[in-house]
Amino acid sequence: QLQFVESGGGLVQPGGSLTLSCVASGYSLDYYHIGWFRQAPGKEREGVSCLSSGDSTSYADSVKGRFTISRDNVQNTVYLQMHSLKPEDTAVYYCAAVHVTVSSWPTVSSCAPNMYGSWGQGTQVTVSS
DSSP, rough: EEEEEEEEEEEEEETTTTTEEEEESSSSSSGGEEEEEETTSSSEEEEEEEETTTTEHHHHHTTTTTEEEEEEETTEEEEEEEEOOOOOGOOEEEEEEEETTTTOOOHHHHHHGGOBBOOOOOOOEEEEH
């Protein structure tokens, strides 16, 4: 069973940066599309950025130009580099994945949370002065 453990969250001032990590176990990520998602208090979970097995990317409009998703298949880890953080980025951040045989990239590139599974426990990101 594919499992994820997220880390790297914390408290950061507006304009600051953080890099989140998501370590996978159970299966190699080579054949998975992977995503970072977030959920703020009182709001629905939303897709932040997704990465295909072939390294195509998609980003929510709210984070374009500020966040970068990447993967290290040797380390079986997915990263989310976050820059120019804003208070509205405050949320619990999760990673999740979907196997390439379950859904094609065009189908999941919208980064809709209901298309992904194997959710981690999340890591809290708080942007505040």
